[in-house]
Amino acid sequence: MNIQSRSFIDEARWTGKAFLGGWRETAAGVAEVRNPATAMLVASVGVGGAADIGQATVGAYLAQPAWAAKLPSERAAILNKAADILEANGEELVGWIMRESGSIRAKAQIEIDHGAAFIRHAAAAAVEPNGIALPTMDAGRQNHARRVPHGVVGIISPFNFPLVLSVRAIAAALATGNAVVHKPDPRTPISGGIIIARLFEEAGLPAGVLHVVPGGIDAGEALCTDANIAMVSFTGSAAAGSRVGELAGKHLKKVQLELGGKNALIILDDADPDVAASNAAWGCFLHQGQICMSTGLILVDEKHADAIASRLAARAGHLVAGDPSTDQVALGPIISDAQVERIQGIVDDAVAKGAKLLAGGKANGRFYPATVLFGIERGMRAFEEEIFGPVACIAPFRDEEAAIALVNSSEYGLAAGVISASVDRARSVGERLEVGHLHINDQTVNAGPHAPFGGRRRSGNGSRVSGPAIWEEFTQWMWISVKEQATPYPF
Incomplete structure (x- = not known):
């Protein structure tokens, strides 16, 4: 099957809408996206507020168990297909990245190439061993531990590398069995969200596993406080990251922060x-x-x-x-x-x-x-x-x-x-x-899917994204002990 399409982005499908288990209008309405170089209209997209985030998290919560139950090889196959689709339609998508984010062509192409690489790395991680045997401390009991998905991961991404800095976390979360509610920056909702939704839609990701809701501060804060969100992955400024960490911590959510740097x-x-x-x-x-x-x-x-x-x-x-x-x-x-x-x-x-x-x-x-x-x-x-x-x-x-x-x-x-x-x-x-x-013997702008990415102090909270950090960040340990049969206790 030819996965390349001259009209892959298919504006008619999503204009004025967000991806809420499918392309739907949002309660918060529609916003214009403009080219930062010319101020010309790029497109109109649906934007989300707290109510839209709430709808998305419920849908993701309901869809996640079936996604986590799929064989790792099945999740990997969908991810790899999404990477194939991204590469096949790269030339069309480069133009959208340039118009929306003010990127020169070479930088936009980097986003396509690296975006596909991050998805493929996540696909490979999906089939890695995710458990260990634990010592036996008493007779008749076996112990082991395995990594299990958090459930629903909320992802908030910035405007500067909108495709890469969104898909690296989305792909990692999906690979490890989580569902995702993603809030791209409202200035770059196409490169940072709609393109990604189209990739996984075409790749056959089950409905409800991924939701893409562009929005502002109110949507971001709703994501950090919603009861159905188990983890928040944020990339952006130190000031905004501090607020995300505060809200996520208050609501006892795992939080991964990749912030700025000097x-x-x-x-x-x-x-x-x-x-x-x-x-x-x-x-x-x-x-x-x-x-x-x-x-x-x-x-x-x-x-x-x-x-x-x-x-x-x-x-x-x-x-x-x-x-x-x-x-x-x-x-x-x-x-x-x-x-x-x-x-x-x-x-x-x-x-x-x-x-x-x-x-x-x-x-x-x-x-x-x-x-x-x-x-x-x-x-x-x-x-x-x-x-x-x-x-x-x-x-x-x-x-x-x-x-x-x-x-x-x-x-x-x-x-x-x-x-x-x-x-x-x-x-x-x-x-x-x-x-x-x-x-x-190199300058500071380096990144890749193989590397654990993150910083110290105001550059992050010690967490990492990508590389060997995929299982560490996007899952948690479950300890399982097994006895052949139940035995009585002295009480």
Whole structure:
């Protein structure tokens, strides 16, 4: 059967609707989705409020036992088919991701490729052994433990990599026998939700196992407090994640938080300046810096700081910001006017406090140019805060101990990179950094389905998603003891 269709996205099926055990209108109504580069209408979708979330969680709760009872191989087959469908229709879906999220074509294609890889990895996990034998402590009793699904998992995803950061959790939850209620960001409900609903609809996922309800804060909070939700998986800002953790904790739900980062790239004095500058540019400017793993702080040995800064500024000057639909730009739009204002405020604060502006620094509507700030110090917002914009912040350091101290003083702890001519030296520095991801001789923007993804401190709650963390996060242990026959007790 040919799984590729010229009209796979099939707007007529879902316009003005959400996926509630099928395509249905929502009580909260309809919202417009607009292209952040042009402000043109992309589509209209159904959005959910608390009532819609409640309807979805009931449907998911009722559908979950039958899904969990399926053979692991049956769940894996549906997941693999969804990945096939994603790849087969990738060219059509790339266009939707570009229009909705402001992505350049290469970044949108990354979402297709990585999205399929995350689904396939989850499918492989579905058929992994999920139990262990336990010691026998008394005669006549056998003990073992196995991982069992939580039940219904609520998933909340962000706008920046909407497909990948949604499907990596959805696929993991489904693979391990859970049903899912998913709330994509209302700015990217198509890439982050409707595409995924269509994938699993076409792949034969039983009705009710997956619900996709775009919505705002009220929908997210309803997801965190609903009695039918056993676990919440959240990817987004530290501030929003703190609220999710508070609500989920209050209602005794498992919660997995993957939050932001002020990710450092340490460039040691023996690094090749051109290669180091290339790494820094990619880590800072990819997708306009709107990535939780973006390189937020470039720490350069003071002996070579000027050389790195000049090279990075030159690279920034060649990166054109504009409408991705032209295929002539390296940077697309910032997601909102409010975020543009925030980026500008951070840049202006740094310059006012003594940083040197070497490139960029002024917005053109939604388009913010690749910007380089040199001489970033403590007390500047650019040193402390996650910017979520294309701003390279260069801070010279005196020696390795100073660089390590700067990284570990951050309130975040997501990713870090160390570049050096000596792998051993880079590892020695890197392994002292308090982060969730460490990349030796690479920049900070790295992810893949094989890796346990998450951070420390304000970058997360110690939980992880993907890789070996699938069974750890999306299931729980059940202890089972067996006696051949019941025996009397002395009471």
